[in-house]
Amino acid sequence: VRFASKRAANTKGGIILLKIIEHSDPQHWQSVEEIILQEARDEAQEKLKKWSKVINDLSGITPELCIKEGIASEKIIEILEEDNAVRFLVLAASSGDQPGPLVSLLAGQKSGKLPVPIVIVPQDLSDEAIDDLASRAK
Numbered sequence: 001v002r003f004a005s006k007r008a009a010n011t012k013g014g015i016i017l018l019k020i021i022e023h024s025d026p027q028h029w030q031s032v033e034e035i036i037l038q039e040a041r042d043e044a045q046e047k048l049k050k051w052s053k054v055i056n057d058l059s060g061i062t063p064e065l066c067i068k069e070g071i072a073s074e075k076i077i078e079i080l081e082e083d084n085a086v087r088f089l090v091l092a093a094s095s096g097d098q099p100g101p102l103v104s105l106l107a108g109q110k111s112g113k114l115p116v117p118i119v120i121v122p123q124d125l126s127d128e129a130i131d132d133l134a135s136r137a138k
Contacts, residue, residue: 001055003121004090006134009059016086017051017063018079019044020072041067073105080115088119095123 001017008015021040048065055063068075080086091106093099099107099120107118121130 001051002058002127002130003119003134005055005058005061006131007088007090008061010135013087014085015055015059015061015063016066016079016083017048017055018066018068018076019048020075021067021069022072023069037069072102073110076106077110077113086116089114089116090119090121092121092123 004015007013021037021044023037044067045065048067052063052065055061066079068079076089080089089106091103093103098104103120106114107120111118125133
């Protein structure tokens with residue numbers, strides 16, 4: 001979130017903070033499924049509030065908080081197609097051998113379907129390096 005926060009502050013932009021709840025296989029016990037989904041929504045809201053504070057502390061920006069349910073890559077593409085104000089999709093790559101399944105999917109086979117460029121921030125970049133990169137975006 002550091003890169004997105006600093007870049008948005010430098011360009012006088014905004015941030016959409018998105019959490020996607022991916023459904024498990026449909027269950028026969030719909031009332032149990034609804035309880036599980038409500039708990040997931042509550043947990044997502046708490047995580048978004050936590051990250052919203054981090055973003056606000058870094059940049060002074062209060063991000064738009066968004067919770068969607070479904071397949072992550074499909075929901076991201078849907079939001080990017082609906083919101084013409086979005087200029088970049090910022091994703092964080094994991095520090096392991098692979099960048100992570102969502103980054104791999106969106107930067108790989110789904111990249112041609114995205115209406116905006118992807119910025120992938122390596123997890124191991126220092127705060128100073130991230131701040132330097134974000135400050136160049138004016």
